[in-house]
Amino acid sequence: MTHLNEDTLIRYAFDLMDGSDRKVAEHHLDGCGLCREALGQLQAKFAVMDVLADETPSEALIQQTLAVPHSGGRSIPLYRRRWFVWPAAAAAVVFACLLTLQNLPDSLPKSSPPTVTHTLPPSDVPLPGPEVGGPAWAQAPEAHVHTMAAQPDDGVRIVHPEDIPDKPPFAPASAIELVVLPRPEAMQLTIYNSADLTLVRDTRKLTLKPGWNWLQFMWDETLIDPTSLSLRPLEHADKVDIQQLVFPARLKDIGRWLIRSEVEGAVPFEITYFASGLSWRAFYMGTMNEDETTMDLKGYVHVANHSGQDFENAQTRLIVGQTRLTEEIPYLARRRYPYGPDILDDKSNRLDLGQWKEEEEMAPGLEPWWFVSNGDMKMDGVMGGMDGGAIFYHEIKAIEKEGLSEYFLYTIEGTENLPNTWAKRLESLDVSDIPVKSLYKYDEDRYGTDTIRFVSFTNDTEHELGTTPIPEGNVKLYRTVNDRQNLSYVGETDVKYIPVNEAVELNLGPAQRVKVEPMLMDRKTDHYTFDNKGNINGWDEIETWSVKLTNAGEIAVEAEVTRNFGVEEWDIAIPQGQPAAYEKLDVHRARFTAALPARSEEILTYTVTKYLNERAAVIAKERQGNSN
Structure with a gap:
């Protein structure tokens, strides 16, 4: 029709x-x-305009009005009348108060959370302000259809499709008004640690009218990628059609959805988008026993929010794994226009994630002032009233872990409040009596002349682990020094992602109490070979080395010395009674392993014969013949 x-x-x-x-x-x-x-x-609309129509005054009213100035008696000025004094004084006081309030600075920080609105017809309803601390949804659609065909049990009413106009109404930006709706029914954050990427899923109920509805979403002063915006109804999907998403010209950080609805009433919707500025990282604290054979390991995840918006009662999920992005989310979020040209907005009034990481690296021993321990967090004016500071709840929340294709998913139990510029620490791992091995390595090719300390273990069931991968992070190690459980600091290092059943070595840096000092004692040459002209074309180079191994510690340790001879053909001779055995590591290197008692010193002596030039070819042929 x-x-x-x-x-x-x-x-x-x-x-x-x-x-x-x-x-x-x-x-x-x-x-x-x-x-x-x-x-x-x-x-009805044009009838209202009749109020403004010009009325012709009667001749009697005109004569009466003109006669007033010519009446006898002198008129009293308004300021001399006694009744005028008190109202004038009251008006002066009110005016002075208004001037004072206007000059007062704002006492609360301003934030501009994402806002969702519908186009509204003009209304006399007072307009509340936007919701603080999270995305504020507001709506009231343009529609003119009221013929209802059915009313399901969920309270919405269905209309006939033919009663809806074929074309949507025109809704200029100036016609937008806001009516704030209740808080979200559900919020979910999925944070990737390998990229500045977070998937946000926000569920709320929007009250639709039958016909065409305009829904406006605003994300000013936040780091949302507008190209990732998506909206879908969770109920009545066959009756609610998301027609298009429009980014109005000359309006920044605004998107508008056009919705065709055959229902009237509250319908749950889910809006999803990518955001930048949220991150998480893992860190661990290990405590070894006195003889450094076992370790208690506790793991934590540190979740930080620098996205420009607050998240309240959000389910938080953490993704472990490498993510490939062709375009970075911070870049997409700062573009002035969602689909180009590539002009970036200056959103420097917020501390971005990169700057926060730089400041944290400058002071690695200090936790940020916004750091909040495990549990719920409240902040006056943002997450509920309180009289200063943060409230700490020490109940440990469980973290559910599950594999997800090439990724691994950690789901934090319950929900979390995560205001902008705040962070939280949550426990993710607590394992006792993990078998560990302390090892001291000397390798001039890799570590120079320092002896490096390592602590190794394997992520498997034999080592009380092996149920899930261990995310990359920072590890701090301590050692129990007496029966009173006093601790001494051992060292710290960064650890990479550890899959199940894979061994890991924690590099704790140069050792102080274990030293390895090689010294060349003798060098000579022998077994020269000559070419047809009598020139030397090969020889043996024989070196004798003395390696001093010192353990000044209180417990026995194991030392590993790797020597690179620089040639492919070589032999080693070790005198009887030496404290170390060796193995051929590769074509150029040999590795010696020695057990050092507490407060001891050992001398390792060996002689290496290196075959050079033509002698190397001769020895290689001899060995090949012996192997055959």
Whole structure:
């Protein structure tokens, strides 16, 4: 059915049609309730304008008005009348108070959370302010259909599709008004640690009217990627159609969805988008026993929010794994226009994630002032009233762990409040009596002349682990020094992602109490070979080395010395009674292993024969023949 447009209805209402056109319009109005309703609304709209019509004053009123200045007696000025004094004084006081309030600075920080609105017709309803601390959804659609066909049990009513206009209404940006809706029913954050990437899923109920609805989403002063915005109804998907997403010209950080609805009532919607500025990292604290054979390991995750918006009662999920992005989310979030040109907005009034990481690296021993221990967090004016500081709840929350294709998913139990610029620490791992091995390595090719300390273990069931991968992070190690459980600091290092059943060595840096000092004692050459002209073309180089191994510690340790001979053909001779055995590590290197008692010193002596030039070829042929 083709409906009468607004121009035709106006000409009909003001009797501007000729006879034939008017009869056609009357015939259509007799059979179309929608057009009759639209005509009634137009007539009511123009009836209001009659209040502004000019009224012709009567001759008597004109004569009475002109006669007042010529009446006898002198008029008393307004400021001399006694009743005027007190109202004037009260007005002066009110004016002074207004000036004072206007000059007062704002006491609370301003934030601009993402906002969702619907286009509204003009209304006398007072307009509340936007919700603080999270995305504020507001809505009231443009619609003119009220013919209901059914009312399901969930309270919404269904209309006939043919009663909805074929074309959506025009909704200019100036027609947008805000009515704030209740808080979100559900919020979920999925944070990737390998990239500055967070998937946000926000569920709320929007009250729709039948017909066309405009939904506006604003994300000013936040780090949201507008190209990732998505909206879908969680119920009545066959009756609610998301037509398009429009980014209005000359308006920044605003997107508008056009929704065609065959239902009237509250419908749950889910909006999803990518955000930047949220991150998480893992760190661990290990405590070894006195003889450094076992370790108690506790793991934590540190979740930080620098996205520009607050998240309240959000389910938090953490993803372990490498993520490949062709475009960075911070770049997409700072573009002035969602789909180019590539002009970046200056959102420097917020501390971005990179700057926060730099400041944290400058002071690695200090926790940020916004650091909050495990549990719920409240902040006055943001997450509920309180009299300063943060409230600490020490109940440990469980973290559910599960594999997800090439990733691993950690789901934190319950929900979390995460205001902007705040962070939380949550426990993720607590394992006792993990078998560990302390090892001291000397390798001039890798570590120079320092002896490096390592602590190794394996992420498997034999070592009380092996149920899940261990995310990359920072590890701090301590050692129990007496029966009173006093601790001494051992060292710290960064650890990479540890899959199940894989061994890991924690590099704790140069050792202080274990030293390895090699010394060349003798060098000579022998077994020269000559070419046809009598020139030397090969020889053996024989070196004798003395390696001093010192353990000044209180417990026995194991030392590993790697020597690179620089040639492919070589032999080693070790005298009887040496404290170390050796193995051929590769074509150029040999590795010696020695057990050092507490507060001891050992001397390792060996002689290496290196075969050079033609002698190397001769020895290689001999060895090949022996192997055959």
